[in-house]
Amino acid sequence: MREERYKILKLVQEGRITAEEAEELLKKLEENQNRGKRLLLLKVIENGNNIVNISIPLSLAKWGLKFANSYAEKYGEKIDFSPEEWEELISNPDLKGKIVDINVPEKNTQVTVEIV
Known part of the structure; x- marks a missing residue:
């Protein structure tokens, strides 16, 4: 959990999220630390460099994909998920693997x- 907290604080320092968003993420992280929940891995690689590489509890999936969408939109792409799809992501324990893979050569x- 220490590493995840550091990553969230680093995002604030870099101006990528607000202090309020960080507070919400830290609260959710604490709530989920002992639950053994699945994780959402978010990666953004630009020119071979890891720009974002963060693991968050799946309960924060909406935030994580919103964050990924902001990067995708920067390059003319869009990630669309309906409320029903979000519910399926969170409630289906068998759903694993890549759910978004955008490559802009x-x-x-x-x-x-x-x-x-």
Whole structure:
């Protein structure tokens, strides 16, 4: 949990999220630390460099994919999930693997979101 807390604080320091968003994430992280919940892995790679590499509890999936979508939109892509799809993501214990994989070769950028 220490590493996840550090990553959240680093996002605040870099101006990627607000202090209020960080507070919400830290609360959710604490709530889920002992539950053994699945994780959402969010990665953004630009020019071979890890720009974002964070693991968060799946209960924060809406935030994580919103964050990924902001990067995707930067490159003319969009990630669309309905409320029903969100519910399925969170409630289906068998659903695992990559759910978003966007590659923009001309920008040398890749955005991936994975459930583990």
